[in-house]
Amino acid sequence: MNSEERIDAQCTKPTKRRGPSAENQRQIDDAIAARSLKISAYSGASIPINESDNDTCAQYDEPGTAPPNAQYEYLNHPADILLHAWGDNFISSLRNLACAMFGCITSLSSVSTDAHQSEEFGRNIAARGHDTRSLVYAFLDEWLFNFHETGFIPKDIDIIDYDPHTFMISSKGTGEVLDLTRHPRGMEVKAITYSAMKVKETDGRCDVYVVVDI
Amino acid sequence: MNEDDADESSAHEIHHGGKDPHRVRKFRKRVKKIEGKKAVDELNQLSCCLIDNPSPIDTVNQAGDSDASPQPKKHPVPRHLRGGKQRKKKTPGIKKSFDGYENSGNENLSDFMFTDGDQSALEEECPFMDIKRVDGAANDSNEQPQSIEADACDILCDRMSDLAMPSAENLSNPEQCDDHEEAQVSFAIEDEDNNEQLHQNAQDVQTPGKKKTPRKRSRRKKNNNAADLDPHEDEDDYPLNISSPDLQCINTEQEPTPSKANKDPCPQRTLEEELAFLTRVSPTKYIVKPGFVPNMKVSAEIIVNDDLENLLIQELRDTCCDTNSGGDSSFIPALRQAANVAALPGIVKASLAMPDVHSGYGFCIGNVAAFDMDDPEAVISPGGVGFDINCGVRLIRTNLTEKDVGEEVREQLADALYRNIPVGVGVDGNIPCERDDLDILLENGIDWAIENGYAWEEDKAHCEEYGRMETADPKCVSNRAKKRGLKQLGTLGAGNHYAEVQIVDEIYNPDAAKAMGIDTLGQVCIMIHTGSRGLGHQVATDALTEMENAMARDQIELNDRQLSCARISSREGRKYLAAMSAAANFAWVNRSCITFLARKAFSEVFKREPDALDMHLVYDVCHNIAKVEKHFVDGKEKTLLVHRKGSTRAFPPQHPNLPDDYKPIGQPVLIGGTMGTCSYVLVGTDKGMSETFGSTCHGAGRALSRNQSRKKLDHEQVLNKLKESGISIRVASPKLVTEEAPESYKDVCEVIETCQHAGISQKVVKLRPIAVIKG
Numbered sequence: 001m002n003s004e005e006r007i008d009a010q011c012t013k014p015t016k017r018r019g020p021s022a023e024n025q026r027q028i029d030d031a032i033a034a035r036s037l038k039i040s041a042y043s044g045a046s047i048p049i050n051e052s053d054n055d056t057c058a059q060y061d062e063p064g065t066a067p068p069n070a071q072y073e074y075l076n077h078p079a080d081i082l083l084h085a086w087g088d089n090f091i092s093s094l095r096n097l098a099c100a101m102f103g104c105i106t107s108l109s110s111v112s113t114d115a116h117q118s119e120e121f122g123r124n125i126a127a128r129g130h131d132t133r134s135l136v137y138a139f140l141d142e143w144l145f146n147f148h149e150t151g152f153i154p155k156d157i158d159i160i161d162y163d164p165h166t167f168m169i170s171s172k173g174t175g176e177v178l179d180l181t182r183h184p185r186g187m188e189v190k191a192i193t194y195s196a197m198k199v200k201e202t203d204g205r206c207d208v209y210v211v212v213d214i
Numbered sequence: 215m216n217e218d219d220a221d222e223s224s225a226h227e228i229h230h231g232g233k234d235p236h237r238v239r240k241f242r243k244r245v246k247k248i249e250g251k252k253a254v255d256e257l258n259q260l261s262c263c264l265i266d267n268p269s270p271i272d273t274v275n276q277a278g279d280s281d282a283s284p285q286p287k288k289h290p291v292p293r294h295l296r297g298g299k300q301r302k303k304k305t306p307g308i309k310k311s312f313d314g315y316e317n318s319g320n321e322n323l324s325d326f327m328f329t330d331g332d333q334s335a336l337e338e339e340c341p342f343m344d345i346k347r348v349d350g351a352a353n354d355s356n357e358q359p360q361s362i363e364a365d366a367c368d369i370l371c372d373r374m375s376d377l378a379m380p381s382a383e384n385l386s387n388p389e390q391c392d393d394h395e396e397a398q399v400s401f402a403i404e405d406e407d408n409n410e411q412l413h414q415n416a417q418d419v420q421t422p423g424k425k426k427t428p429r430k431r432s433r434r435k436k437n438n439n440a441a442d443l444d445p446h447e448d449e450d451d452y453p454l455n456i457s458s459p460d461l462q463c464i465n466t467e468q469e470p471t472p473s474k475a476n477k478d479p480c481p482q483r484t485l486e487e488e489l490a491f492l493t494r495v496s497p498t499k500y501i502v503k504p505g506f507v508p509n510m511k512v513s514a515e516i517i518v519n520d521d522l523e524n525l526l527i528q529e530l531r532d533t534c535c536d537t538n539s540g541g542d543s544s545f546i547p548a549l550r551q552a553a554n555v556a557a558l559p560g561i562v563k564a565s566l567a568m569p570d571v572h573s574g575y576g577f578c579i580g581n582v583a584a585f586d587m588d589d590p591e592a593v594i595s596p597g598g599v600g601f602d603i604n605c606g607v608r609l610i611r612t613n614l615t616e617k618d619v620g621e622e623v624r625e626q627l628a629d630a631l632y633r634n635i636p637v638g639v640g641v642d643g644n645i646p647c648e649r650d651d652l653d654i655l656l657e658n659g660i661d662w663a664i665e666n667g668y669a670w671e672e673d674k675a676h677c678e679e680y681g682r683m684e685t686a687d688p689k690c691v692s693n694r695a696k697k698r699g700l701k702q703l704g705t706l707g708a709g710n711h712y713a714e715v716q717i718v719d720e721i722y723n724p725d726a727a728k729a730m731g732i733d734t735l736g737q738v739c740i741m742i743h744t745g746s747r748g749l750g751h752q753v754a755t756d757a758l759t760e761m762e763n764a765m766a767r768d769q770i771e772l773n774d775r776q777l778s779c780a781r782i783s784s785r786e787g788r789k790y791l792a793a794m795s796a797a798a799n800f801a802w803v804n805r806s807c808i809t810f811l812a813r814k815a816f817s818e819v820f821k822r823e824p825d826a827l828d829m830h831l832v833y834d835v836c837h838n839i840a841k842v843e844k845h846f847v848d849g850k851e852k853t854l855l856v857h858r859k860g861s862t863r864a865f866p867p868q869h870p871n872l873p874d875d876y877k878p879i880g881q882p883v884l885i886g887g888t889m890g891t892c893s894y895v896l897v898g899t900d901k902g903m904s905e906t907f908g909s910t911c912h913g914a915g916r917a918l919s920r921n922q923s924r925k926k927l928d929h930e931q932v933l934n935k936l937k938e939s940g941i942s943i944r945v946a947s948p949k950l951v952t953e954e955a956p957e958s959y960k961d962v963c964e965v966i967e968t969c970q971h972a973g974i975s976q977k978v979v980k981l982r983p984i985a986v987i988k989g
Contacts (some may be wrong), residue, residue, distance in 0.1 A: 017825060020667040020810075024646050031644035036633050062949050064920070076919040078573045101893050105639055134762065141755060148698045148748050151640055178640040185947040187920075188639040188708035188989065190751040191601045194758070195575050212599045213575065213751070214709050214920070 037183055063186020064104045072100035080214045081187070081203060082196060085209045090199070091159045093206040094136065094169070098143050098157050101212055102175075105147070106183040111155045114176040121152035122173035124160070129167040132199050139169055140192045151177040187214050308713040313701040340960030360471060419442035485531050492549075497974040501552050501564075507773050509557040516552065516567040517906070517969040522960065525917065529573065546774060548578035560585040560592025560782075562847050562854060566906050568861050569968040570915030570960060574600070576776035579860035579916075582909045587782060587842065587853040593770065594787045595779035596757040596794075598857030599868035600838040603753060603794050604709075604801035606678075607884040608834035609895065610809060612816065612827045616717050619984060621940070623819065627715050628942035628985040630815035635713055635808055638946025638989035645807045652696055655703075656688040663806035670831070673806065675873040677834040677862060679841070681802040683795035690792040691749070692756050699749025699800055702790065704807035708989025710743040710913075710954055712886075713812060716981035723978040726879040726897050732830045732979055739981060740816070740829075741893055742808050743886045746801035746840065757790040782855055782983045789839070791855075798839055799975030805834060832895070833882035837862045837912035845907050856907050864898030864910040864975045881908075883975055885966060888914050888959040889943075889951065889986055890936045894966050895979040904976035910975035911966070914959035927952040942985040954988070 019025065039195035062083065066073045071093075072085035081104055102108060127142045129135030146152055154173025161170045195211040491506040498517055503508035518526065529547040546554070548571045555577050556565035562584050571580035576597025585592040636643055645668065647655065655662040660681025663669035674681050690837065702960055706713060719736040721727045732739070744755075764780040764787075765772065772779075780786035809831065813824035820827060840857045847854075865872055865881040872881050880897035887893040889912070902908055917928065932955045936943050945951055952958070969975045 017670065017823075018667045024666065027646045028644045031642075032634055035636065035644075057738075062924075063947065064924070064950070074921060076921045078919055079579065079916045080575075081920060130763075134759070137759070143753070145694055145698070148701075166264070180638075180640060185638045185640065185708075185989070186946075187950060187953075190709075190748075191755045193575050193601075193776070194778070209573075 019195075046093065061202075063106050063184055066100070066103065067109060070099070070103075070105070071096040074100070074104070075209075077196075077211055080193070080195075083208065083210045083212060088203060088204060088206070090132075090164075090201060090206045091162055091207075093208045094139055095157045095159060095171075097136070097208050097210060098140060098154065098171075098173075101140055101189060102147070102153050104187045104189055104212065104214070106153060106178060106186050108153075108155055110183050111153050111175050113155055113174045115174075117152060117176050118154075118172075118174040121146065121150040121177065122154050122175060124170055124172060126168070126170040128169075129166065133194065133197050135167040135169060135172050135192060136197065136199060136210060137192050140210065140212075141172070143173070144192065146187055147178075153178050153183070190214065216959040219257060266718065267699045299738045310469075353820065364586040413731060428660055433497065441809040442937070483843035486528075487528070495971075498968055502549060504556070506555060507550060507553040509771060509773065510553060511559070511561055512556050512564045514549070514552040514556045514567065516549065516571065517569050517968060517972045517974070519964060519971070520930055521964055522569050522571075522968065525960070526571070546573060548573045548580070551576070551578040551774070552581055554777060555581055555583045555598070557771075557773050558583070558585070558593055558595070558777065558779060559770060560571040560589040561669075562586050562852065563907075566861075566909070568906075568909070568911040569965045569972075570911045570913055572861065572915045572917075572960075574859065576774065576778070577746070577857065577859045580911065581859050582856065582861045582907055583845075584780065584843075584845065586909050587855055590781065590783060592855065593779035594782045594790055594840060595777055595857065596754045596761065596790060597777050597779070598859050599754070599794060599840050600859045601751045601754045602745040602838050603750035604836045605750075605838040606801065606805065606834060606836040607741060607743045607886045608677075608805050608809065609832040609882075609884050610740040610742070610812065610829050611731045611832050612738045612740070612829050614738040614820070614827065616738065616984075618820075619715070619717075619738055624940075624942040624985050626765055626819050627815070628687050628944050628987060630819050631713055631715070631812060631985070632944035632987045634811040634815040634818075635987060637708070637713075637987055638706075638942075639708045641705055641946075642701050643704035643807070644811070647700060647703050649696070652700055653688040655803055656691060656696075656799055657686055657794035658682060659686070660806055662799075662803045663803045663810075668803075668810040669806035673809070673831040673834075675830045675875075677802055678836050679798075679871075681799075681806070681834070683798050683841075685842075686795035686799050687792035687793055690789045691796045692793075693751035695749045695756065695793075695797070698752050699747060700715050702747040702749070702810065703800075703804060704988070705747060705804070706742075706808060706989060707746050707747055710888070712741075712889065712986055712988035713743075713808065714741045714886075714893070714983045714987075715739075715985035716741055718979055719892065719982045721978070722980070723879075723897070723976065726882075726976075726978045727895070729875060729879045730882055730978070731828070731830060732832070732895070735874055738984075739832070740812050741884070741886060741981070742805055742812065744801075744805060744808060746797040747804060750797040753790075753793045757786070757793065760786045761790070774792075794840065798836065801836070804833070812932075833876075833884060835862050835882075835884050837962060843907070846904065852909070856909070858909055860912045860915070861909045862912045863908055864896065864902050864906075865908045866898045866900040866903045869898070869903070869908070879978075880976075882978070883910055885911060885962065886913050887962040887983075889954045889988065890939065890941055890983060891956045891959075891962055893981045893983070894962070894977060895981070896969070896975040897978055899973055899976055901972075905972075906974050910969045914956075914962040914965055916958060917960045918958040920953045920958075923952045927955050932957075936986070941983055944987045947987045963973050 020028065065075055071087055072083060075082040075084050083097060083100040083104075085093050085100050087093035087096050099108060102111075125142050125146055127135065127138035129138045137166060143154070143157075152173070152175060154175040156175070157171055157173045159171045162168070190213040193211045193213050196209055197211070198206040198207070198209040200209075318342065488506075491503045493501045493503065495501050498519060500516040500518055500523070502514035502516065504513055506514070516526070526547070526549055530549055532547070548567065551573060552565050552567045552571070555561065558986040566582040567578060568582065571578050573579070574581070576595065577600075579600075581598065583598055585594070634644075651662075657817075658665070660669055660677055663681075664671055664674065669681075716739045718732055718735055718739065721732070721735060726734070727733060758778050761778040761780045764770075765778055768781055768784065770779065770781075780790065782788070782791070813829050816827055816829060817824050828906050836858075838859055840855055841863075843854055843856050844851055845854050845856070846852070862883050862885070863881065864883045867880040868877055869881065876882060876948055880899065883896040883898060885894040885896060896910065898908055898910070902910055929950070929952045932951050933943065933945075933948060966977060970977055
């Protein structure tokens with residue numbers, strides 16, 4: 001390999017690499033070092049598989065698999081995940097739907113309840129739509145955004161208020177902030193979609209279907 | 215970014231622009247403008263070329279790009295390709311625009327071939343254009359009006375006829391001069407308030423399609439024709455004499471839309487009836503005739519081979535004609551999605567599907583659709599871009615070979631990459647970036663990364679759009695999106711995103727490979743596949759919500775609610791384009807930051823500087839994006855908004871958007887395989903340019919659903935299999951590897967071969983992985 005020649009050929013003027021500023025470099029190094037400590041906790045230095053997933057997380061359900069008694073399930077979709085949740089009424093199926101979404105991200109059974117974090121991050125998540133579908137969309141989107149902003153995973157969600165006429169809903173959740181040393185990592189839910197979205201209400205039962213983009 | 219750094223970057227700007235440090239941020243556009251002028255002046259001297267009449271457009275546009283990264287001063291066309299006549303370009307005073315380009319030293323501006331006469335008409339009709347202008351994000355190089363004098367046109371004509379590019383008439387359209395002056399005026403009044411003012415104007419003109427009558431009679435006529443023809447076509451082409459209400463065969467759960475056929479209950483067509491719409495026109499191409507779904511304005515074209523064809527038809531069988539499957543888990547098959555896209559207003563030529571096609575959100579994955587910017591009805595659709603805006607692949611070469619990376623080194627490399635690059639869900643980025651910085655980042659794209667020392671200056675030329683879309687406007691990006699983006703800068707993400715160390719396995723085209731700096735079998739390369747992360751996802755989410763409303767207002771008729779879209783010239787359309795461009799810029803910075811970390815990781819393992827390892831960027835492609843481009847349709851040059859969702863741009867040799875070093879070979883196209891399978895480097899072809907708007911496939915494309923993968927495959931087996939084939943792997947969520955296992959995807963080699971046979975791209979290099987890190 002005559003890399004020297006190639007460099008000469010490719011770039012007419014060799015540039016001096018400035019690199020990030022000393023301060024930025026330090027911050028980056030610190031961040032990497034901090035993460036490395038975490039990594040060693042859940043991934044052996046030279047072991048291809050994250051060890052902890054076999055040990056500490058083994059007792060939990062796999063993210064993206066519904067526990068046996070859950071009122072939600074994951075259905076086939078070519079590239080993404082189709083969530084199907086049900087309940088006695090629209091509100092309870094919405095609750096289950098949000099749990100289904102977070103169940104993709106990690107195993108809900110590994111999530112415990114932290115009162116302080118729940119109060120701080122899981123309080124009053126409000127959403128508004130202009131019809132039922134957009135309400136479902138907005139509701140999930142609010143929770144997803146809350147997760148992306150704070151890392152908070154609700155284990156259980158309560159609907160505080162729901163107005164079927166103005167399509168407004170407010171909810172709170174109890175759970176804790178995602179901790180990669182304790183919670184198995186699942187899929188990254190990028191966004192909610194209107195794809196195949198369906199709300200089916202019959203007497204005493206409501207089914208909701210939503211595809212989340214993975 | 216902390217205060218020190220902010221100062222430093224300000225200092226940098228001062229150095230260039232000579233502005234008061236406290237006002238630099240506020241007036242950075244102005245600064246850039248000044249810088250640009252300086253740069254032009256300097257470059258003028260350097261290249262001893264004269265600008266006859268340097269227009270403010272040139273200046274500002276150069277400013278944008280020269281701001282952070284003065285490009286090597288190269289001619290947009292390599293010397294050996296210019297020919298004797300073309301060499302005239304070097305002499306002073308031939309023509310403004312060429313010299314402008316030359317002096318800018320920015321190949322990005324070398325879109326001269328794509329300038330057009332229609333531009334001025336478009337400018338008048340489409341307020342969006344004016345906005346961009348004055349925004350300073352003006353003049354996306356693709357739309358830049360230029361006047362080129364006759365001899366230049368002569369020179370270009372030869373190539374144009376080959377490349378299906380603008381005609382000489384268009385290039386020398388006298389209207390352009392006026393246009394130039396208009397632009398000058400716009401720029402002259404640029405000030406801080408302008409944006410607000412223009413946004414206000416923009417809001418006033420919410421439905422330009424209704425308020426403004428099309429200026430050109432011919433265009434009107436065309437639209438009428440389209441409208442007139444459609445119903446007939448539906449009926450004429452309809453096989454087995456089924457009456458038109460039966461046309462509707464979309465899943466029942468789709469919301470009713472104003473479409474005539476949608477008013478009727480969903481009928482059942484047998485598979486045979488469905489298949490009657492499909493015609494195989496060549497061994498690699500299917501055409502889906504209008505009528506397959508209602509309101510198709512053009513046909514849908516699918517590039518397939520036998521296996522892929524079977525998959526598609528299987529999908530159709532499973533989802534459409536089986537009464538039982540119309541239930542809970544159904545989704546719209548890719549074929550029908552491609553056809554639905556063909557029913558969108560303003561679509562030209564055809565809705566194209568690449569061989570890696572599969573069902574997606576609204577548009578199928580692998581869908582290419584171009585909309586006529588001159589058609590006031592034409593739309594832009596977030597569904598046609600996807601949630602992961604500017605998801606893409608980049609390849610970095612090294613001067614290492616396979617013998618340098620034995621088993622032990624592979625493990626070290628995988629560790630170093632995994633340590634340095636944040637992967638997986640819920641992981642924050644390492645790269646310091648403050649909120650104020652983010653706006654600059656969103657506007658400047660890769661220039662931000664160069665400025666802050668994460669990217670090399672040479673990297674810029676090897677990115678599509680030179681790593682920066684001029685249409686970006688940070689103001690159009692919601693705070694939510696910015697919040698999500700800030701935390702995730704420099705992260706790889708999860709799903710199918712990865713960073714791989716790869717080995718050159720086969721070289722099919724040594725010349726092209728050499729131009730990319732790949733000349734040895736066994737050479738080590740690094741491939742990075744990621745996108746705009748949460749910022750892009752949120753931009754798409756925001757846009758979908760907004761467009762829901764816009765569609766109702768503009769009465770856009772759709773077969774499928776997922777195809778939410780807005781007229782390009784509407785407020786929502788413009789806003790989405792600006793926000794999408796900003797998200798695209800974010801993605802380039804994200805990939806640049808990961809490149810920085812990958813270079814760092816290699817440097818740690820091999821104890822040598824990245825430069826000494828020759829870690830240059832080979833190319834960076836986007837496969838989820840919409841861009842304004844010039845294409846020839848039915849012999850006429852058109853300004854199109856080309857949506858590529860799960861499709862890669864593949865421009866042919868000599869295309870003016872390419873950097874000098876790739877002009878002779880065509881645009882490098884990077885196709886990432888799936889975990890553990892091969893990846894490819896291809897180049898674009900002239901045939902691709904004329905048939906698929908210069909597009910080819912983007913990867914393997916899923917074959918199994920995630921659930922199916924999980925049921926069929928065992929994650930330990932998958933990991934062991936990779937290990938056995940000598941691949942070091944670090945995954946954040948090992949139990950989910952089954953979803954990304956090679957068995958879950960179509961065979962990437964098949965996909966590549968199909969593209970090769972169809973002639974839309976050509977193989978150059980095949981790479982196989984030796985180390986993978988992923989979420």
